[in-house]
Amino acid sequence: MSVIDTINNLIKIVGDAVADLVVGILGAGQIADLVIMGLGALVLCTAVALTFMGMTWAERKVVARIQNRVGPNQAGPFGLLQPIADGIKMFTKEDTTPASADRWVYNAAPLIIATFALLTFSVLPFAPGVVGANINIGVFFVIAVGSASTVAILMAGWGSNNKYSLLGAFRTVAQLVGYEVPMLLNVIPVIVLSGSMSLVDIVQRQTLADGNPGIPFIVYLPLSALAFFIAGVAETGRSPFDLLEAESEIVAGFHVEYSGMKFALFMLGEYVNTLAVSIVFVILFLGGYAGPILPSYIWLLIKTALVFFVFMWLRGTLPRVRVDQLMALNWKVMVPLSVVNIIAVLILAKVFVTSPGLQSANGGILVAPEAQALILFVANIVILLSGLSIMARRARVLRLAEEAQIESRRAANRATASNFIGGAPAK
């Protein structure tokens, strides 16, 4: 095996060596399997928690730059030790519990949110052969596990026994449950094109036979990618959809009563969910770990960092949306467009097939992958533009009607006022 191959498969080689070591000590069997899986889970959780520390630092630096500030620069070079300082601060803070809190519910909520946020990573492929469990329902599993945070946030809001917490929890439920719908709807076109729900298969479908990157699904499905990203931002509750913790309205929302490490667990949950959504976006639409020259895990890191940069960019620049705008965007724009998009993709993927096997089985026109990508791209863009233009026209009609009404009311008022000139009866 050459040096380049060794570097490319570094994670897999180290993992296999550790697995062999464990089998050598314990002998092959269920207990050895359990130990290997436990070690894998430990390494994965630690890596994700370390990434969380890096993400908090990066976010503070980037948002500071966007807002013309410096950001953390005192602890260590470039403020790199800031997350550690934050951690020490969190550990030494007093762990308060409100006197009237629902104690069990209050204490369980941060644990649940952190656990299920970490659970998502068990099915994500990080490099060829490096995946916790390649299950055949990968995407569905990720979205299902992500929905557990709704329950945890509701528990936190109720358990704190604070009106701001409960308001934040209510907002969360409306937002997270609502945005799960477009998230699932926009995964469906990807499943249709790749013919599988397994994340490994989805990455392989975007990779050429020689391991080089093929056409990523963002080229096939720009509308789905955009809608999935917006839904992802809303699902993680980040700005501009951070109504669940709007500081200016409900203090800090559902986690207003939490302090110390419990608060840190909520932060961990938020950032880990963001990381998970970024990686899932990379896997679904940007070709996953496939890339030329550099090792695959480095490519995954670069792509994820790019997606997370867009997250930070949005946070640094956009103001918070109103509740009615949030709901209108979801139910009146994203869901209808996604449904139309699914129908179009289903029909086009059936008519224009890329593999001879599918053609002989189901009929259809055999085209090159590039041609299929072009057809779907054009269809997506047409749906997006026509949908937006219909909505713009509708909004214009509504606005004109409103203006006309205001104008007629004014005219009526003027008429009444002129009647009173010279002898209006005193009220």
Next chain:
Amino acid sequence: MTISQILFIVMSLVVLGGGVMVVAARNLFHAALFLILSFFGVTGLYLLLDASFFAAAQFLVYIGAISILVIFAVMLTRGAMAAQPANSQWPAALVVSAILFAIIAVIVGPIAVTIGERQFGDVSWPSVVEGQPVPAVPDDILVRLGQSFVDFNQYAALFLLAAVLILVAMVGAIWVARDRTPREVIEERAELAEESQDMAPPQHQLPVKNAEAVEAPTAGH
């Protein structure tokens, strides 16, 4: 005892314990949370059966959505925090659940019961023979599930019915939440006022006085 047996026992305990606590918990909110715990145990049982699609569906639908609905219903219930949710209906509930349990036990259980002409029960479940490997779940099980949904000899009609139901629900939700035009708002208020006039005794008709005050300037002119 294998690890999967231990997991099965743990998950069964979670399901049953959660179920018992749903009816035993004093606080309605806690009862809803124990219901979620019970759902979670069912998810684990599905996973042990290698039915990963159903496990994820159970998690997404029951834990992610239905339990939220239940919790909302609990929060909107008056006196949700009251310490005494039990009432005098428990004997009726006991009878109904006992009958339901008996029916299910007969249908899936090993005892043959003959009612009229038909015979129920005595189901021969596929079992694992000692020393033989457990038959593996086929790889294309999801594909087969999907095909059975669009096969007209299997579940296509039911699948289409469910799809229409969901579409109607979605359109209905958008219709309910639409922007009202001022005319619609006035009409709806008039309907509401009519209803409340029918319902309420006459001394509650306060708006009459206000209406006179509003109309006074034009009347006086």
